Amino acid sequence: MSIHQTIEALPVLDFSNYGRDPESDRELLQNLAHAAREVGFFYLTGHGVHQLLIDEALSLSRRFFALPEADKLEIEMVNSPHFRGYNRVGQELTKGARDWREQVDIGSEAPALPRDPSLPAWTRLQGPNQWPSALPELKPVLLRWQAELTNLATRLLQAFARILEQDENVFEPIYAGTPNHLIKIIRYPGRDATESEQGVGAHKDSGFLTLLLQEKQKGLEVETEDGHWIEAEPKAGTFVVNIGELLEMATDGYLKATVHRVVTPPASADRLSLAFFLGAPFDAEIPLLELAPHLKAQAGGVTRDPQNPLFRTSGQNALKSRLRSHPDVAQRHHADLLAAQPQASSAA
Ligand SMILES: O=C(O)CCC(=O)C(=O)O
Numbered sequence: 142m143s144i145h146q147t148i149e150a151l152p153v154l155d156f157s158n159y160g161r162d163p164e165s166d167r168e169l170l171q172n173l174a175h176a177a178r179e180v181g182f183f184y185l186t187g188h189g190v191h192q193l194l195i196d197e198a199l200s201l202s203r204r205f206f207a208l209p210e211a212d213k214l215e216i217e218m219v220n221s222p223h224f225r226g227y228n229r230v231g232q233e234l235t236k237g238a239r240d241w242r243e244q245v246d247i248g249s250e251a252p253a254l255p256r257d258p259s260l261p262a263w264t265r266l267q268g269p270n271q272w273p274s275a276l277p278e279l280k281p282v283l284l285r286w287q288a289e290l291t292n293l294a295t296r297l298l299q300a301f302a303r304i305l306e307q308d309e310n311v312f313e314p315i316y317a318g319t320p321n322h323l324i325k326i327i328r329y330p331g332r333d334a335t336e337s338e339q340g341v342g343a344h345k346d347s348g349f350l351t352l353l354l355q356e357k358q359k360g361l362e363v364e365t366e367d368g369h370w371i372e373a374e375p376k377a378g379t380f381v382v383n384i385g386e387l388l389e390m391a392t393d394g395y396l397k398a399t400v401h402r403v404v405t406p407p408a409s410a411d412r413l414s415l416a417f418f419l420g421a422p423f424d425a426e427i428p429l430l431e432l433a434p435h436l437k438a439q440a441g442g443v444t445r446d447p448q449n450p451l452f453r454t455s456g457q458n459a460l461k462s463r464l465r466s467h468p469d470v471a472q473r474h475h476a477d478l479l480a481a482q483p484q485a486s487s488a489a
């Protein structure tokens with residue numbers, strides 16, 4: 142990558158005029174290319190997601206986390222072979238260490254497939270979500286959230302295709318039909334209620350793109366190429382967008398998935414965020430784009446980490462992340478797969 146100076150803050154991109162006229166598109170795409178290559182993280186304004194929906198999604202998430210524990214445990218993830226549902230604080234691991242956050246994972250909804258040893262193991266990821274009976278309003282709002290953010294992430298992916306000098310629809314197999322996405326609603330308790338600073342440990346996201354909504358409390362930090370951390374504090378009206386491992390793979394490292402983490406909030410504060418990960422359908426093969434020579438010359442290859450092998454089949458990649466992040470689910474439902482799995486590294 143091309144970092145020659147210390148970056149102090151994430152860039153802000155305004156998407157409101159995207160697609161209206163070639164002149165403003167050119168400027169936006171230039172800024173996007175810059176942001177994507179320099180930090181791999183940026184704030185997005187003009188995203189078109191209605192403030193009322195944002196407010197509703199945040200307030201219902203808060204109400205979910207305020208429910209009595211028994212109501213939350215009704216949808217505990219360990220009940221779901223498909224890694225859906227609620228995790229208590231300290232239940233999820235990043236690089237083998239506990240993340241001090243509670244969360245609900247909601248994926249693309251589809252019927253579970255029969256356990257058939259002749260099917261690839263990642264088919265076990267497909268299945269229904271769990272929804273809390275104590276808060277029935279949560280489901281319709283998060284389904285709208287899924288639909289809106291899939292739409293936004295798709296438009297962003299088209300813009301990424303353009304900065305890669307590809308056809309705008311080169312990633313269509315990723316989002317046409319039934320796209321694969323994951324929502325996490327997350328609450329990070331304050332320092333008085335945790336045992337460490339690790340809200341979520343340093344990691345890369347495993348999908349194509351992540352869109353993150355932060356409520357008010359800061360804590361997200363992004364690692365720059367020169368190894369320092371910049372704060373991505375909440376900015377009203379914005380999403381934080383970042384690149385995941387699948388986009389790194391598709392571009393042979395021209396675009397990089399950037400390492401980030403969340404630091405536990407101070408005592409008596411807490412932090413709420415909603416993360417949306419656009420992945421690829423589990424049966425999709427991640428394409429390796431044929432980049433123009435001047436782009437290819439800047440593609441440094443995919444980061445090789447023996448602890449974190451990357452697979453071209455999307456489902457295999459997703460299963461790897463899920464098994465190591467949720468050892469309780471893995472033990473209960475997928476013990477037969479564990480011996481074959483390498484440990485550590487990405488959170489989602
Ligand atoms: O909560 C946040 O701000 C970020 C969460 C995150 O990075 C993740 O879940 O992958």
Ligand SMILES: [Fe+2]
Pocket residue numbers: 344345346401488489
């Ligand atoms: Fe992340």
